[in-house]
Structures are given as structure tokens and as C-alpha cells.
Amino acid sequence: MEIVIVESLEEAGEIAANRLAETIAENPETVLGLATGSSPLPLYQALRRHVSAGLNMRRVSGFALDEYVGIAASDERSYTATIEREVTGPLGLNPELVHVPEGGASDPQQAADRYELAIKSAGGIDVQILGIGSDGHLGFNEPGSSLASRTRIKTLSQRTREDNARFFATLEEVPRHCITQGLGTIMDARHLLLFAQGTAKAEAIAAALEGPVSSRCPASVIQLHPSATVYVDTSAAARLELADFYKYIYTNKPGWSR
């Protein structure tokens, strides 16, 4: 893992967007895994500047991490709408190449199975963008999720529903179920890019990066990935015991590995 501690996620968004823009310029058919939530927004915003400067993302494919079950895709709070608003539209992706699990499907498990196949048919995800839940979830893989799980229906924890209640008028309106890429699906991506900010994430980040690999903290599975970069702001990094070491490594990174 490469752990990069930054003053703000705006700084992380710039660094990550520069790297991602190079990747896309080299391979215009890059397949991205797309996270919603506030943490990846600085990356998407920084990518907009690359697009304005000429980066063409029309042939890039996207696979959202997750979607609620129980609200319509057309609902502005759905992740389908969020991805369209934050990614597909502003970055000029071809909507036909952008996929979100069908939370409204009459048979959600069949929809989840189709999603796995679609990822395979696209050649697998090159770069999976991730946030982390305050309970350590990745996508919507809540504590207790199998570390080998595939895309499937999950029940949201009460803590996640409370965290996400800010997007709804009342807690009661927050869906109880979702379809999410599994941890095994996420781990199949060639590179993982995780963003976390704020003290509310400090405990989850410490457990994920320095705790035991355990379904108690689903994000800890990232320790088993051969190519993962984690950007955390100083607040989210507050409980990392090896924070100074991670800063030392990053500052002394040799040119050839940048």
C-alpha cells in the first residue's frame, strides 16, 4: 500500500487526477470503478480540468460501486443520478459505457450477477476509486461481509443509514438495502485508489490500514491488494500509528517510482 497523507483531499484530487489522466491518455479505453460519496469529488473535479485541457474520456468505461434498492434510478438521490451528475456529464463519458447496478430490478440478485458479467466483458476494472464508511465499509460491504464476496444484495447497517441520512428528508426514507460490488469484485481491480477525509473516518482508517485483515473492518482487505494507493487528510490520518513513517516514505520516494 502507498499511504499518502495530505493537508486536504483537494491536494489528493490533483495528484490522483494527474496520474489518472496519464493512464487514460495511454489507454483511452481505461475501465474505472466509480465511487459516490463526498470523498472522491475532489478527484472528479480535478479531472474536469484535464478534460477542459483536452483529455478525451469518451471511450472510458465506468462501473459504479453500488446502488440503493428501493429508490428509482431517476431519483436525484440514487447513485445512478449521482454518477450522471458528478462523472458522466462533466467528464464527457459515453453514457452507454457507464454502468450502475440496477437497484430497481425485479430480481436484484439476477441484476447483480449481470453486473459481474458486464465487468468481466469489459475486461475488468483498471482503477477502482473508493471511499470508506465510518464503520469501515467499502462500497456498501458492511462489517461481516465476506472478503471474497461478489456483487450482491446487502442490508445497510444502521450507522450507514444514519451517515447517509443527510441526503434524505428523514432517516426513515434512507433505503435499507443495496446492490454493491463485493469485496472480491473490488479486489479484482488492477489498482485501488481510496480517499478518506475528516475525523469521523480516523478510526476506520486506522483499523483498515493498521489493524488485522478482518471482515470486522471490510476495508482492511485492501492490505491484501498488490497495488493500492490511499489518500488521507491529516484528520483521517490522526489515529495512524505509523503516520510519520508514511510521510517519510512519500517524501523520499525515488523518481523512478513516482
Ligand code: GLP
Ligand atoms: C456511501 C457509499 C460508499 C462511500 C461512503 C463514504 O456509504 N456507498 O461507497 O465510500 O458513503 O462516503 P463519504 O465519502 O461521503 O464519506
